[in-house]
Each structure stands twice: as C-alpha cells, then as structure tokens.
Amino acid sequence: MNKFNLAAAGLALALTAVIVPATAFAQRGPITVEANLNLPVEYVSYSDLNMASDEGLDMLRGRVRGAARRLCIDEGVRQLKPVFEGRHCFTGAIAGAEAQISRVLAALDRGEQFASNRAIAVSVGGQ
Numbered sequence: 001m002n003k004f005n006l007a008a009a010g011l012a013l014a015l016t017a018v019i020v021p022a023t024a025f026a027q028r029g030p031i032t033v034e035a036n037l038n039l040p041v042e043y044v045s046y047s048d049l050n051m052a053s054d055e056g057l058d059m060l061r062g063r064v065r066g067a068a069r070r071l072c073i074d075e076g077v078r079q080l081k082p083v084f085e086g087r088h089c090f091t092g093a094i095a096g097a098e099a100q101i102s103r104v105l106a107a108l109d110r111g112e113q114f115a116s117n118r119a120i121a122v123s124v125g126g127q
Contacts, residue, residue, distance in 0.1 A: 039123050039124045039125040040071055040123070040124045041071075041121050041122065041123040041124070042067040042070065042071055042121075042122045042123075043119040043120070043121055043122075044060070044063045044064050044067050044097070044119060044120045044121075044122055045063075045118065045119045046059075046060045046063075046104075046118050046119065046120065047118045047119075051104065051105065051108055052108065057101070060101065060120070061101070064093075064094065064097040064098075064101075064120060064122055065094065067093070067097075067122040068089075068090045068093035068094050068097070068122055069090065071089070071093060071122065071123075071124050072086050072087075072089035072090040072093055072124065073086045073087075073089075073090055074086060089124055092124075092125065093122050093123060093124060096121075096122070096123055096125070097120050097121075097122050100120045100121065101120060104118075104120075
C-alpha cells in the first residue's frame with residue numbers, strides 16, 4: 001500500500017469518527033456491523049438498495065469491491081511483493097464484507113428491520 005492509499009484510508013477513518021455509525025433496529029434487538037477502527041476502514045452504504053433483489057446485492061458487492069480496491073490496491077506498484085500484499089488485503093477485505101452481508105441477509109430473512117443509514121464496513125483487516 002502506498003502513502004496515498006494510507007492517507008486516503010486515514011481520511012476515511014477520520015470521517016467515520018465524525019459520522020455516527022450505522023445502527024440497525026430489529027424486533028429482537030439491534031443488528032450492528034462493527035470494524036476494527038485501528039485499521040483503515042471505509043463504510044459502504046446500502047440504504048438506497050433493495051437487499052431483497054439480485055440487482056441490489058450486485059450493486060452493493062460492486063461498491064464493496066471499489067472500497068476494497070481503494071484501501072488495498074496501488075495501481076502504480078510493479079514490485080511483486082507489494083502487488084501480492086495488495087491482492088491479499090483485497091481478498092481479506094472482500095471476505096470480511098461478505099460475512100457482514102450474510103449477517104444482514106439473515107437478519108432480513110428473520111424479518112428484522114433496519115434504520116435508513118445502513119452500511120457495511122470494508123476494512124484492510126477484513127473484519
């Protein structure tokens with residue numbers, strides 16, 4: 001990861017400290033999505049998407065891939081080790097986001113309702 005990606009990730013982290021984290025209210029209690037704030041993180045909103053549709057899920061996954069790419073991939077790097085580290089970071093960030101998406105879908109299947117400011121935390125650590 002280069003200095004620009006770290007700076008962008010740091011800015012995203014600083015902005016998330018100002019914005020109230022998304023909390024979901026459900027019938028059985030709140031559904032929360034958490035991230036390790038010691039690592040660079042970017043929140044990806046899905047408040048405008050229909051999570052019950054394939055199109056909505058595809059759009060969310062595209063947003064997640066974009067966030068993971070911004071956090072992990074430096075397109076200008078040509079050395080082998082940083083390229084592999086970036087790909088490993090990207091894969092972990094996607095896996096962490098997919099786990100959160102699965103929890104959201106399971107909650108929706110149970111009929112739980114979410115607040116309007118819904119978001120997935122995409123993290124360098126894949127949390």
